[in-house]
Amino acid sequence: DKRTMPSQDTAVESKRDRTMRMPASLCLVLLALTGTAEGGWIDPDTPKEAYTTQALPATVPQTPHKAKKPRPRHRHWYNGPPDPDGEPTPQPTDEPTLDPTTSPTDYPTMPPTQPPVERTYDLVFSDEFNTPGRTFHDGQDPKWTAMEKNDYTNDAQHYYSGSNAFTNDEGELVIKTEAADTEIIGYSDVKKKKVHDTKHFRSAMLQGWNKFCFTGGVVEAEVVLPGKHNVGGLWPAFWLLGNMARHTYVGSSEHIWPWASRVCTPKASTAQLINGCQKAAHYGMKAGVGRGAPEIDIFEVQPGDTPGSNGKFLESPVGQPFMSASYQVAPGRPQRLGGGYWPGPGMWYDGLAGGNNSVLNIFFYGAYNHFLSDTDPATQDYWSDAISFNKQLNKEHFVRKHKYRVEWELPKENITDGYLNWFLDDELVLKLNGTGIVEAGLGSEISTEPSYLILNTAISSQWGFPGKCPPGCPGKKFDCHSKDYKETCCFSKGFCSMLDTMDVEYKINYVRVYQNKNDPTQKVGCSTPERPTRQWIEGHKDLYMQKTDDQPLKSIQRGGGACIIGAKHKNSTCGGAEKGTCTPSKKGQAACQCNGNWTGPNCLVPTSFDDILWDPPSKLEELGFILPSAPMLLVSILTLIIVGVVMSTVFKKRLDGFTPIPEVAGKGDRLKYFG
8 A cells, every 4th residue: 555554553454464364375366366556446447647646726816706796685694593483304404584684795805826735646546437337236336336215305306226327338437317207115214104106207326335435635537417508407416425424314314414523512512413522432433523424515517598697696607507516514604694695704604715607606505404303403403504616517518528626635733724626627616725614613624534425416306497387387296207287397498308308318437536645644444543434334224224225235246147158249248258257057047257356246347445444343342352462462372272281181181081982873974963
C-alpha cells in the first residue's frame, strides 16, 4: 500500500496480516492472484495516465454575476420555531410554513481567491465499465449493489429494479428509466406496515454501501445525462453518503442523516442519535464523539425548459437545465431562509464562492426533519442545511460525455477546517470553505465519515414536475399510460412521450477515486479507526435490510452463471479465456467457472478488497476476551505445552494397568458417528 501506514497502537489488519492467518498454499494463491502493484479496488482497464491526478485550481471569477435584487413579497425568511400545527411526516419537509419577518438583500460579495495548493492524488478505486453484460443484483458484483426495492423517499414515483442497471457494448454503465408498472406487496419503511402499491415507473440505483467507502480525496466521473435537456421530470444524481445510513432504508437514517457534528451541543444531545454528549463507548465507537451520515451531492440534475430570470427562476440567473452541487449537513441553522430569496448578511454560511454560470441555490436551503417514532418532537426534531450552488447546463450535457468532480479535504485540528470543491469539466462550480461551517457555531463541520458512492435516476413529483397542475388536475397520482385524465395531467410537457419513444439512459463512462498518499487522514474503508461503523451495522442489521432479507448484503457469487459452450460472443463464454471457462454441469446446463481473480456469476469483474482492513470482524476482544501481549502469549504457549506433557505422562502411567478394549470391528467395517 502506497499510503502512510498507521502507528503501532492503531488496530489495523493489512492484506499481509490476513494472509498470515491462512494456510501456506492459500497464501501463495492469493499473492499470485492479487499481486502488489495495484490496489484492491482498481480496475485493471484503467489507463495508466489516470493513476494520478492533481488538485485543480479553485479559481473564482473576478467579476461574478450580480443577481437582481428580489422584489418584496409576503414571505422572505423564517425566524420562528417549527410550525406546531403542521402535520408531521416521516420525510423531510421542503420548506418552513410560518410567515417571514425580514427582507432580502443583494447576493453576498465573494471572498478573495486563494492561491491553489499543489497536491498529487493517487488512484485508489476505479471502475471503467469496459466489460459488456455486467449485472449488479445483490451478490453479483463486489463494487456495487443495484437496489431491488421500492423507494418511499421524496415522493418517489419509481421502483428501483436491479435489471435496469447493466453495462453495454460501448463500455458504459447504463441506468435505464422507463414507464413500466411494478406491483408491490411489501413492507413500507415509512408506514411501518405491509402495503399494496403499483409504481408506474422503473429505474435503477447503484450503491457502494458497506463495500467500497473512503474518507477524503477526489471523486471523478464522466457521464452522459439521461433524457432531454428541456423536458422536466427526471432526477439523475451522483453523490456520496456516510456509511452509517443506507439510502432508501429510512430506519437507518433517522437522527443519523445528515449529521456532521462531533461535539456536544444542546441540540445534538436530544436530536443526534450518536452524539458527543454520550460518555459511554458502544459498538467500537469512541465516547464523546458524535456520528452521522452527511451527504455530498456531486450533482443532482434538473432538466426543463424554464430559463433563468423567468417563471419560477425569476430571482436566479441560472435556470433549467441545471446541476446542483450540495453539501447537506446537520444540525442546521435555527433561523430559516425562505425559498426563492437571497440571504442577508449573516443569514447563511460564509466562505462560499461559485464559478462561471454558477449561483447560490436559493430554492432549497434545507429540510425540517421529524420522525413519527419520536416521543418529544420539540427537542428531537431538527433542521438540516443544504449548502448548494446551481450550475447552468445545456443540451450538450445530455448528448455527450462531461466530467464531474469533487475534491474533499478533511478538517485537521489546529491546521485546517477542510473544504469541498466541485468542478464540471475542470472548471469551478462551487468552493466551500469549512471555516464558514465551523464559524456558524452549530457544531457541524466538513464530513469526516467514511462514505460510499451512489448513482441513480429518480422520478419525483418534488423535482422538475410542474409547480402548479392545470385546473381540475389534483396531481396526486402519476401514470403515463393511464386512461384517467387525473393521472396524466400533471407531467411536464413531453415527459411521457420521451419515455415511450426513446431510450432514456444515464450513461457512466467511468468512476474514479483518488487520495493523497501523504495525508494519513484519507483512508479507504467503511469502518476506520477514527470512524468505525462495522459493529453498529452488525448490531442493527434490521435497519439496513428488508424484511425478506437474511443479511443486508449477499456474498458475491463466483461463477455459476449460465453460458453457451463455443459461443462467439464473449458474454456467453464467461468473459473470455482469461476470465472464465464455460463448463458443462451435472444438470446438463453449462455454467461459468471463474479463473484467477475474476468473480461474479459470469466472471466479468475482478475481485475487490481493501488493501488495509482497519476493522476486521470476529475479534476476540468484542466477545470480552483480552488478547495477551507477545511476551505473555509466548509464555502462555510454553506453559500449555509443559502442562500437556505432564498430564500425558500421568495418564499413561494410570492406563498402563488397564486391559485394552477388544478389537470388534472386522476388516472393512467403519465406525459411525452420530450427533
